[in-house]
Amino acid sequence: MIFSYNKAHVGDVLMVIVTDSKDQKLSFERRGKVARVFLEDSNETVAWNIFDASSLxxxxxxxxxxxxDDDVVRLNQELEAEGFSERLVNDNAPKFVVGEIVEMTAHPDSDHLNICQVKIVEDKTVQIVAGAPNAKLGLKTIVALPGAMMPNGSLIFPGKLRGEDSFGMMCSPRELALPNAPQKRGIIELDETSVVGEAFDSQKHWIQG
Incomplete structure (x- = not known):
């Protein structure tokens, strides 16, 4: 789940994104301070809007x-009080981490995409389809994992690119809105001493800034 809040532009509303709606037709129901957004066809919940959130x-x-975790308990109490049976789930794991490309093969249906196996912790790799021209074996970079919100507001969900599964995105300095980011394609290149799985820290990982 992705929690998003922007009082200046949206108001005192906590937005909770559960899953990608994939541009399907949506509807909503509101009870008190809580609105559930769901797919019309399947009734699957895709988001929650919690109004007057700072009062909770x-x-x-x-x-x-x-x-x-206490915040989420309080929000779930509000959902329960309004008669909703579903519950919010907290996830505080870092969503932008150091990753290392450990395998890379050309995409069979593209002349510029690669299918990369990217180590995001010592014992876990994820598949990411990427078109970065500087992607190569052994490169360490910053990975946006499912559940991340990019600086421009776009959300990272598992998906497919040209039919191949992709579970995140390797980021360019520009996509991370880093100071003095080059305005060109290419993922951020980290020093080889960077630790796989470490949470992204712009002060540490963007020495050019």
Whole structure:
């Protein structure tokens, strides 16, 4: 789940994105401070909007926000009080981490995409389809994992590119809105001493800034 809050532009509304709607037709129901957004065809919940959110929990920042477990308990109490049976699930794991390309093959249906196996912790790799011209074996870069919100507001969900599964995105400095980012294609290239799985820290990982 992705929690998003921007009081200046949206108002005192906590937006909780559960899954990608894939541009399907949506409907919603509201009870008190809670609105459930769902797919019309399947009734699957894709998002929640919680109004007057700061009366329930303390919220700071704008864009993607991370809640405490106690915050989520309080929000679930509100959902239950309004008669909703579903519950929010907290996930505070870092969504932007150091990854390393450990395998790379050309996409069979593209002349510029590669299918990369990217190590995101020592014992886990994910498949990411990428078109970065500087992608290569052994390169360490910053990976946006499913559940991430990019600086421009776009969301990262598992998906497919030209029929191949992709579970995240390797990021360019421009996509991460880093200072003095080159305005060209290419994922960020980290020093080989960068630690796989470490959470992204612009002060540490963007020395050019």
């Amino acid at each position: 929990i303390t919220l700071n920042g704008a864009g993607q926000v991370f809640l405490t």
